[in-house]
Amino acid sequence: MIAVYSRKLLGRVGRVSRIVLEGVPPTGRKLVYVGLAIVLVIVFMAIAAPIIAPHSPTAPSGRPLEPPSREHPFGTDRLGRDVFSRIVYGSRTVLWVVAVAVIISSSIGIPMGLISGYYGGVVDRVLSMIMDAVYAFPSLVLAIALAAALGPRPENAAVAIAVVYIPTYFRMVRGQVLQLRETPFLEAARVLGIPSTRIMRRHLLPHLLPTIMVVFSLSAADAVLTEAALSFLGLAVRPPTPDWGFDLYSAKGFARSAPLLIAIPGFMITVLALGLALIGEGLSERVRRTR
Amino acid sequence: MGLLRYIALRASLIIPSVLILYTIAFIVLRVLPGNPVLAVLGTKNIPEEQLQAIMEELGLNKPLYVQYFEYLWNVLQGDFGTSLIIRGRSISADLADRLPATVELAVAGMFVSLLLGITTGLVAGLKKDTKIDISLRVYGAITYTIFIPWFGLILQLLFALWLGLLPVSGRIDPGTALEEVTGFYLLDSLITRNKEAFIDALSHLVLPALTLGIVLSGPYTRLLRNNLVVALESNYVMAYRARGVRNYRITWHAFRNAIIPVVTYAGLQFALLLGGAVLTETTFDWPGIGTYLVEKIQYRDYPAIQAVVVVFAFAVGVVSLIVDIIYALIDPRVRY
Amino acid sequence: MREVLRIEDLTVYYYTLRGVVRAVERVYLEAGRGELVAIVGESGCGKSTLGYSILKLVPPPGRILSGRVEVDSVDILELEGDKLRHARGELVSMIFQDPFTTLDPVRRVEEQIAEVLLEHGISKEEAIDRVYDLLRSVGLSERLARMYPHQLSGGQRQRVSIAAAIALEPRVLVADEPTTALDVVVQKQIMDLLDSIRREKGMAVILITHDIVLAAERADKIAIMYAGKIVEEGPIDEVLKEPRHPYTKALLASVIDIESREWPQAITGQPPDLRKPPPGCRFAPRCRYVFDKCRREEPELVEVDHGRRIACWLEERRL
Numbered sequence: 001m002i003a004v005y006s007r008k009l010l011g012r013v014g015r016v017s018r019i020v021l022e023g024v025p026p027t028g029r030k031l032v033y034v035g036l037a038i039v040l041v042i043v044f045m046a047i048a049a050p051i052i053a054p055h056s057p058t059a060p061s062g063r064p065l066e067p068p069s070r071e072h073p074f075g076t077d078r079l080g081r082d083v084f085s086r087i088v089y090g091s092r093t094v095l096w097v098v099a100v101a102v103i104i105s106s107s108i109g110i111p112m113g114l115i116s117g118y119y120g121g122v123v124d125r126v127l128s129m130i131m132d133a134v135y136a137f138p139s140l141v142l143a144i145a146l147a148a149a150l151g152p153r154p155e156n157a158a159v160a161i162a163v164v165y166i167p168t169y170f171r172m173v174r175g176q177v178l179q180l181r182e183t184p185f186l187e188a189a190r191v192l193g194i195p196s197t198r199i200m201r202r203h204l205l206p207h208l209l210p211t212i213m214v215v216f217s218l219s220a221a222d223a224v225l226t227e228a229a230l231s232f233l234g235l236a237v238r239p240p241t242p243d244w245g246f247d248l249y250s251a252k253g254f255a256r257s258a259p260l261l262i263a264i265p266g267f268m269i270t271v272l273a274l275g276l277a278l279i280g281e282g283l284s285e286r287v288r289r290t291r
Numbered sequence: 292m293g294l295l296r297y298i299a300l301r302a303s304l305i306i307p308s309v310l311i312l313y314t315i316a317f318i319v320l321r322v323l324p325g326n327p328v329l330a331v332l333g334t335k336n337i338p339e340e341q342l343q344a345i346m347e348e349l350g351l352n353k354p355l356y357v358q359y360f361e362y363l364w365n366v367l368q369g370d371f372g373t374s375l376i377i378r379g380r381s382i383s384a385d386l387a388d389r390l391p392a393t394v395e396l397a398v399a400g401m402f403v404s405l406l407l408g409i410t411t412g413l414v415a416g417l418k419k420d421t422k423i424d425i426s427l428r429v430y431g432a433i434t435y436t437i438f439i440p441w442f443g444l445i446l447q448l449l450f451a452l453w454l455g456l457l458p459v460s461g462r463i464d465p466g467t468a469l470e471e472v473t474g475f476y477l478l479d480s481l482i483t484r485n486k487e488a489f490i491d492a493l494s495h496l497v498l499p500a501l502t503l504g505i506v507l508s509g510p511y512t513r514l515l516r517n518n519l520v521v522a523l524e525s526n527y528v529m530a531y532r533a534r535g536v537r538n539y540r541i542t543w544h545a546f547r548n549a550i551i552p553v554v555t556y557a558g559l560q561f562a563l564l565l566g567g568a569v570l571t572e573t574t575f576d577w578p579g580i581g582t583y584l585v586e587k588i589q590y591r592d593y594p595a596i597q598a599v600v601v602v603f604a605f606a607v608g609v610v611s612l613i614v615d616i617i618y619a620l621i622d623p624r625v626r627y
Numbered sequence: 628m629r630e631v632l633r634i635e636d637l638t639v640y641y642y643t644l645r646g647v648v649r650a651v652e653r654v655y656l657e658a659g660r661g662e663l664v665a666i667v668g669e670s671g672c673g674k675s676t677l678g679y680s681i682l683k684l685v686p687p688p689g690r691i692l693s694g695r696v697e698v699d700s701v702d703i704l705e706l707e708g709d710k711l712r713h714a715r716g717e718l719v720s721m722i723f724q725d726p727f728t729t730l731d732p733v734r735r736v737e738e739q740i741a742e743v744l745l746e747h748g749i750s751k752e753e754a755i756d757r758v759y760d761l762l763r764s765v766g767l768s769e770r771l772a773r774m775y776p777h778q779l780s781g782g783q784r785q786r787v788s789i790a791a792a793i794a795l796e797p798r799v800l801v802a803d804e805p806t807t808a809l810d811v812v813v814q815k816q817i818m819d820l821l822d823s824i825r826r827e828k829g830m831a832v833i834l835i836t837h838d839i840v841l842a843a844e845r846a847d848k849i850a851i852m853y854a855g856k857i858v859e860e861g862p863i864d865e866v867l868k869e870p871r872h873p874y875t876k877a878l879l880a881s882v883i884d885i886e887s888r889e890w891p892q893a894i895t896g897q898p899p900d901l902r903k904p905p906p907g908c909r910f911a912p913r914c915r916y917v918f919d920k921c922r923r924e925e926p927e928l929v930e931v932d933h934g935r936r937i938a939c940w941l942e943e944r945r946l
Contacts, residue, residue, distance in 0.1 A: 133308035133604075134315065136559070136611065140566030141584070141603050142315075145596055148588040149319050225438055229570055232440050233585055248441060252574075255448045262448065266441020273436035281432060524686075526728040533682055533723075534743045534791055535716030544731055551733070623733055623775040 019206070020213045024286040031282030035217070038275030042268075046091040055082035057089035057242040065258050074260050077250065079240075086242040087264055093243040094272065097158045097236065098223045104162035106216060109169025110208075114200050116170070117177030128174065135167035143226055147235040157236035161226050165219045172215050176208050210286060217280035224273040244269050294619065301615045305608030312604035313366070317359055320593045349375065349594075371598035376590045382598045385583065390602075391474030392462055393579030396503065397568050399496055403504020404564075405557065408511020412553075413546065415512065416519030424516070431512035434505055439567050443502040443574035450498060458495050460576040467491045499575045503567050507560060514556055518549035551622050558614030562607055631798045631831045632658040632681070632719075637694030639676050639685055646902035650676040650689065652855045655928065655936075658799065658831040658848070663822070665834045665842035665863070667878070668852035669898055677852070678801045678835045680704075682715050698798050716743055720792040724804035726784035730776040736762075736787050737772035743794040761790040765820060782813035789820065796828055803835045818845055839878050843867055851875050854899050854909040857928055861935035871931070872939050873914045908940065916941055 021029065045052060054071075055061040060080035061072070068075045074083035116124040134142065143160045150156035180186055189199050230236040231245030239246070244265040251261035346352040349372075350361060365372060371382035415427035451459040463469060463476055469488040472479045477496070480489035522528065522545035531541045569581030576582065580599055587595040619625045634656040641648040650673040658664045668674045679685045681696050683703050696703045698718045706714050723729040731739055737758050744754040759769050765786040776784055785805060792800060802821060806814040822845065825832045836842055842849050843863065850860040851874060859872035870876045880892040896913035899905055905912055911921040920940050928938040 129307060130311050133311040136308065136562055136607055137312055138562040138566035138569075138603055138607070140569060141600065144569070144584065144588065145316060145600055146319055148591065148596060149593075221436055225436070228438050229440070229566075232570070233573065233588070235588065245438075245440075248438075248444070252444065255444060256452045259448055262441070262444045266438050266444065269438040270436055270441060273438070274433060277432065277436045526723055526725060527731045529684070529686070530721075530723060530729045530788065530791075531731075532684055533715055533721035534746075534794075535712045535714070536742060536746050537712065540742070540746070544734070547733055548731070621733075623735075624777050 016209070019209055020283060022286075024283060028282040028285030031278045031285075033282075035275045035278030035280075035282065038271060039279070042091050042272050042275070043095065045088055046095050049088045049092060053082070053085035053088040055085040057081065057086045058240040061085075065254065067258075068260065074264055075258060077247070077258075077261060078254060081240075083247075083261060083264065086247055087244070087268060090242040090244045090247060090265070091268070091272075093154060093231075093237060093241060094224060094227050094245070094269070097154050097161065097227045098220055100155070100158035101161035101165065101223050101227070102216065102220050104158070105165040105219070106169050106212070108162075109166040110173050110212065112166070113170040113173030114177060114204060114208075117174035118181065118196065118200055118204070124174075127170070131167040131170045134164075135171060139164040139222075140226055140229055143230060144233065144235060147230050152235050152238055154237055154241075157227060157230050160230065160235075161223050164226065165223065168215060168219050169212075172211060173208060176211055177204060180204060180207055210283065214280050214284045217276050217283065221273045221276035221280065224269060224276060228269040294616075297619060298612070298616055301612050305612055309601070309604045309608050313363065313601050314359075316597045316600040316604075317362070320597045321355065321358065349373070366598075366601055371601070372594045374592055375594055376587075376592045382595050385595070386580065386598060386602060388474075389578060389580050389583045391476075392577060393568055393572070393581060395475050395477065395496065396499055396571065396577060396579060397564055399500035400503030400507065400568065400571070401557070401561075401564060403500050404507040404560075405511060407504060407508035409515055409550070409553070411508070411512040412515025413519065415516040416523065416549070417542070419520050419523075427512060428516065431509040431516070434507075434509035434512075437506050439502060439506050439570040440574045442506060443498070443571055446498050446502055447575070457497055458491075462495050462578055463488065463492050464495075499571045499577055502574070503564070503571045507564060507567060510556065510560065511553055515549055515553050518552055519545060522546075522548045551618070554614060554617055554621065558611045561610045561614075565603055565606065630657040630659050631699055632656070632833070633695070633697040634677075634681070635695040635697075637677070637680055637696065638692040639673075639680050639689055640692055641676075642688045642690060648901045649855050649904060650901060651680065653928075654694070654857055656850055656857065656860070658833060660831060661825050661829045662847045663825060663832045663834055663845055664848045664850065665836060665846035666850050666852055666857075667836055667839050667842050670837060671898060671901070672852045673855040673901070674835045674852050675803055678721065678803045678833065681799065681801050681833065682719055682721055683711060684715070684721070713747065716747055716797065717795045718797055719799040719801065720795070720797040721801040721803065722785070722788045722792045722805050725808050726781050726788060727776075727808070729788055730784055732776055734775070735772070736774055736776070736779070740787065740791045740794060743791050747795055757794070761794055762787075764824075765790045765793075766816075780813075781809050782816060785809065785813075785817050786820065789817075789824070793824060793828070793830070797830065799831045799833065800825070801833045801835065804837070805834070806841070807836070807838075814841075821845075840882055851878065854904055855901055856909060856938065857936075858910065858938045859936070860928070861932070865932075865935060871935075871937050871942070872910075873916050873941070874910050877913075877915075908938075 021032070024032065058081065060076075061082050062076045062080050064076060064078050064080045066072055066076040066080070072082050072084065074087065077083055077086065112127065116127050143164045146160035146163055147157050150160060186199065186203060189203055227236060228245035228248075231243045232249045234246065234249065237243045237246055248262060248265040248269075251258065251265070255262050343352070350358060353361070362372065369383055371386065374380040374382060374385075411427045411430060415424045418424045447459055450457045458464065467488050469476060469480055469485060469492070470483050472482050476492035477489065480486075480492055523542075525545070525548075528541055528545055531544065568579065569584060571577065572579045572581035573585055580602065584596065584599045587599070634654060637651055637654045639651040641650055654677060656664065656666075666674045666677060676685060676689065679689075680691055680694075681703065683691070683696070683706065685691055691704060694704060698714070701714065701718060703711070703714055703719065730736075740758045740761055741754045744757055745751065749757070758772060762769055762772060767783060767786050767790070771779065771783065771787075776787070779787065800821075805821070806817050809817060818841070821832055821834075824830060834842065834846060846863045848861065849863050849866050850857050851866075851872065852858070853874050859866065859870070859875045866875065867879070870879055877892070877894045881894055882891055894913065899909055899912065905922075907920070907922040907924055908914070908917075908926055911917045914921065918940070924940075926938045926940050928936045929942070930936050931942055
């Protein structure tokens with residue numbers, strides 16, 4: 001049963017990745033693979049956290065601010081917790097928040113952009129104006145305001161980040177639909193009387209897929225940085241939940257005595273964002289070419 | 292004159308977007324969490340009568356739509372109301388107090404990012420496909436994903452804590468005397484001819500500005516590099532060559548064409564700059580709007596948070612207007 | 628008549644990642660004072676590369692392997708640095724196909740024309756006067772001087788390009804498909820302008836075109852190019868009256884001739900891949916009259932009559 005299901009899933013992943021990677025030049029593919037490798041390592045770390053982490057991420061396992069040792073590869077934090085274990089478990093928080101945020105914002109932004117761009121009219125104009133206004137606004141500040149109103153919990157951070165990135169998807173999809181609407185094949189489909197919903201699902205969406213994947217990975221990279229920022233400002237998690245952004249903030253006062261406390265969480269944030277951005281960068285080489 | 296009309300038209304276009312953001316901020320901060328006063332004071336066991344009195348004083352018991360327009364009217368007059376936490380404290384006064392610091396940081400950060408982005412983009416474009424080009428492109432990609440607080444703390448550790456070359460945090464040394472005129476410390480120290488204060492303020496500004504500037508320079512590198520490559524391979528460059536125009540002049544003409552989209556991008560980038568400024572300020576305890584916002588969030592001072600959102604929305608609008616005007620002046624193809 | 632342009636044994640290859648493209652091979656060509664020489668061929672036959680070579684302006688990864696391009700006895704290909712720069716514009720200049728992209732979009736017409744003069748040592752005061760003279764001489768009103776390219780029509784832009792190209796009265800003007808992007812009426816005006824300029828200034832014009840009809844109307848001399856080589860060359864009247872290379876015949880048959888009331892005949896087959904041209908004559912795979920020797924040995928361009936040169940083994944059979 002599980003085997004059948006996973007084979008189906010693999011088949012689907014294969015098909016999508018074929019469409020997405022098609023026409024991506026070798027240099028672009030290289031970027032995609034490097035990015036993918038980075039992201040997969042971190043995902044693996046999150047899944048296998050209980051196996052990898054030598055200590056509890058939340059309970060003290062040594063004296064405060066111990067230097068690196070065999071017992072504590074990156075030392076301990078000000079409460080005597082193992083830094084390495086907190087980093088390993090922290091990947092869960094950021095990945096979870098970012099995944100939820102990106103799924104929410106894409107599943108709202110993409111259909112909205114599709115419908116708004118396809119039908120046009122007053123609704124489209126009003127929607128575009130709102131989206132443009134939000135898009136032009138500092139996304140971090142908006143996410144801060146939202147997260148502040150909702151309270152410091154990971155799910156609230158995810159919602160705040162999701163709202164902020166809806167315009168990105170909306171604008172991209174709408175722009176593409178406006179372009180595609182003028183192409184002969186869509187005109188033909190309309191003349192043939194194919195229902196609009198079917199045109200959108202069957203004809204527009206596949207054409208949008210490569211661009212969507214680019215925006216998907218780039219906005220996920222941005223979302224990682226936004227999550228870390230919210231968390232750094234104390235708006236994403238409550239202690240003692242392990243989270244890279246918050247751990248960086250907690251280490252702020254101990255830079256001189258324990259520089260690793262600063263170096264490692266921030267490095268992880270940057271590397272994860274870089275991995276996601278590389279995937280987007282690589283994929284966009286195809287998009288740029290076909291333009 | 293055409294340009295004035297163009298500016299007026301563009302200016303009128305920022306009104307709806309500021310209004311939209313004002314509305315969003317209003318909905319998020321006044322409608323969503325229910326009663327903000329309860330949210331703040333609820334834990335403190337305040338008697339019902341007193342609570343009502345506070346609500347009355349802040350105008351929070353009126354219907355929402357009345358609150359919406361009343362507050363809007365006040366904002367238009369520059370009055371952002373009073374703090375929910377420190378009773379009677381004018382938010383407008385607070386903002387006026389903090390704004391110069393943020394503007395100083397934002398301008399310095401923008402300067403650094405443009406300087407770095409344009410130089411690296413220019414070099415990469417001129418040295419297309421060489422090792423220099425490739426490493427500068429990697430620079431552009433990596434700086435974009437750097438987490439600002441991390442980068443700031445690392446620079447702080449390196450240059451302030453270990454090397455002791457620059458101050459760790461803050462905007463000016465508490466012991467340095469500076470007479471405030473405009474609130475912009477660099478400007479004030481110049482006006483009052485206070486060399487000591489100028490050097491002190493500048494040395495405090497270096498690390499935050501570098502942090503913000505380096506992280507934001509990547510997109511400029513990439514944009515200018517790609518535009519320059521296109522421009523240098525364009526037909527008009529070929530035509531310049533065919534007419535025997537000197538190379539440095541041809542490069543200059545190509546650069547002029549390539550820089551125009553960078554100006555537009557600088558306008559879009561401004562939002563990122565403000566977001567980055569909030570993080571940079573928090574990292575370096577820089578007393579600007581960003582730290583103000585973070586402080587107010589800790590106390591859930593909603594009117595203050597809302598005020599910051601509105602001010603930022605206005606700032607974004609004004610900057611995009613300025614960029615539009617610059618764009619119209621440097622690109623003859625823009626009609627007005 | 629002393630030639631102002633003499634091209635000898637010119638060979639240009641492009642060293643691309645996918646192989647060496649032999650774009651121009653062992654080309655000889657001359658043009659006299661005020662003469663209009665048309666180079667005709669299909670796209671990709673190397674005619675534009677030949678045009679760029681005359682200014683030593685072949686874009687990378689192209690490289691000029693051998694040859695001489697003499698303008699007034701100066702070998703352009705020998706020149707380097709500032710001397711080359713001065714030769715471009717003063718001895719030889721060029722106009723391009725697409726008038727919409729060959730002018731700098733962010734500079735005024737007058738700036739772009741004046742720059743040519745200033746860059747070649749003419750004083751500012753004189754340059755300003757000359758810009759207006761030049762605009763008038765290409766049939767444009769002085770009022771256009773302060774405009775930007777996007778405010779002009781295609782024909783006007785091409786006139787501005789011509790004004791900038793002839794500002795220093797070069798001896799040779801290379802015109803690469805100068806009218807292809809323009810509509811028919813404007814085409815005629817531009818060609819008339821080029822005609823009057825070359826007569827007035829005694830400038831040799833090298834007209835690069837795919838349009839044999841245009842060449843027939845305007846040229847004194849025609850050179851037919853195929854797959855990087857010149858296959859036939861001679862005075863226009865003689866070549867039109869009696870085309871001798873099979874490719875020339877095919878080209879002429881492919882255009883509509885109203886008088887003969889015959890259908891145009893398309894040339895069958897594709898031009899060869901210049902990375903690995905066929906052995907022997909490059910036209911052999913598409914030639915109707917092909918015989919054994921054509922596939923083995925490459926025919927050289929030889930003088931068959933006074934001023935007529937042909938590269939074809941059929942000529943040998945005629946004797």
